[in-house]
Amino acid sequence: MIIKTLKTKNRAIRNRIKAWKLHRISKKFDKDPLSGQTPNLEMVRSIAILRWDNKLGDAIMCGVFIRALQQFRPDIKVTVISPAFCANWIKKATGCDILLCEKRSQKTALGFKKYQGKFDAVIELGSSFDFKELIALQQLGAAINIGYNKQSHPIFNVNIDSNAVHFKERYLAAAKLFCSEELLTDTTIPVIPFEQQIVLPTLSKYHNIAINFFGSSKYRQFSEVEATKLITRWLQDFPNDHFYFIPVPDKVSTLKNIVKQINNDRVTLISETPSLELTLKLLSKVDLCFTPDTSVVHMASALNTPTLAIYADDPQNLKEWHPLSSQSEVVLNPKAKNNNDRVYVYDFKWQDLKEKRLKFLQE
Known part of the structure; x- marks a missing residue:
């Protein structure tokens, strides 16, 4: 019981430190990249999805956006920024371009400077947001950053519909910024090929x-x-x-x-x-x-x-x-x-x- 209490107190301290860092770094980096001008989504031809936390569930869901644009907006090139594990799933499931990175950290975020200006838009639809994401977006330097419920952070100058709560719906809502809504009604979650790759033993009669x-x-x-x-x-x-x-x-x-x-x-x-x-x-x-x-x-x-x-x-x-x-x-x-x-x-x-x-x- 004592150990559990100590762990709880440590988490509380870590969360306060993260909040302090975000507040401090926001003063420097949390700015609208277009300085208040209206983002022109019609001009977007290259999009990066920031999926650097290496969580497979998130990687699975972002495939909905990728598949939609491959099908209905092939003029827009989609690239996913991800560590190798999730990149492997995304590549096999969608065939889209990948930029491999190390796992989410301040060092990794600072390393994104080499891609500055490479993308017209960056998508980051997470519910939470801390100083690492802020540094990453600033270093990537896209003119448009697309988020979810991030109106309090000016660096996100486009926010998807706040009613799109489930992550599949979020990625569909992002796709609707670039595709007709009517075209997306049958968009499914893509998976990696498996039918021919694996043979299972006969399952039971139970x-x-x-x-x-x-x-x-x-x-x-x-x-x-x-x-x-x-x-x-x-x-x-x-x-x-x-x-x-x-x-x-x-x-x-x-x-x-x-x-x-x-x-x-x-x-x-x-x-x-x-x-x-x-x-x-x-x-x-x-x-x-x-x-x-x-x-x-x-x-x-x-x-x-x-x-x-x-x-x-x-x-x-x-x-x-x-x-x-x-x-x-x-x-x-x-x-x-x-x-x-x-x-x-x-x-x-x-x-x-x-x-x-x-x-x-x-x-």
Whole structure:
């Protein structure tokens, strides 16, 4: 309890430092690049999407914008600025140009100076904003910066519709700045090719469920103990469910231990070699995907796989990142005590999970 309290206090201090840095650097850099002139979007022929946080969920969603412009505005060249991991997905899914960068940091932002003036517009649609993004935009030096709800920051001289809360809708709203709205009604989330690349073993005759235990932070990950408890209880309550664990880099040994401890024919580690193609192929075949709030949700959304996901009790985050599959349910963790508090992903009511699972699969 003491350690948790100290961590909460440290996060609060870090957040105050970030706010102070943003305030200080804003005085120097947070200025309209057109000095109040009206941005001319009709003149835009080169756009950069700043996706430097290396978060795969964001990379998946920005594909909506890229695909729309490739289809309806091929005269505009779209480039994504991203570290290698997400760049690999974006390149395979869309074929667009990539500028590789190191992960988000002040040093990386300052390095963008070599691209100054290369782009007519830069898109950065995140909900939060700190001094690193501000430095990055200033160094890129585009005449137009497109953001979301950033009217308080003059460097963003174009803001998309504030009603576009979910990130897919944000990227569609950005596309509407350059394409006719009527053309975008059927725009889907592009994924990397996987059908021919991967062969799956034959799935069971039971209800087949893809399970992912790991989100992007330690608070969104099941421990080995908690994952074992969850699956053991699930097997007891639902004897017709077969679980296929999605392999995740650096977590394969943990998954093998869970399979060994449970020792049940209805629990399978689908492979000891993680790959995005394997995950997509499995998601395309199963009856249900169960996962924390992470990129697996958005891969399942792109494939319209029925999804049962665990989310923090954070209404804003849920609006921004909820599953988009036509069949989806959400299990909520307890609400955090304050903005600096954290709740672990496995803290939820088992009865809530049972009731929502039954909406997908009847015995």
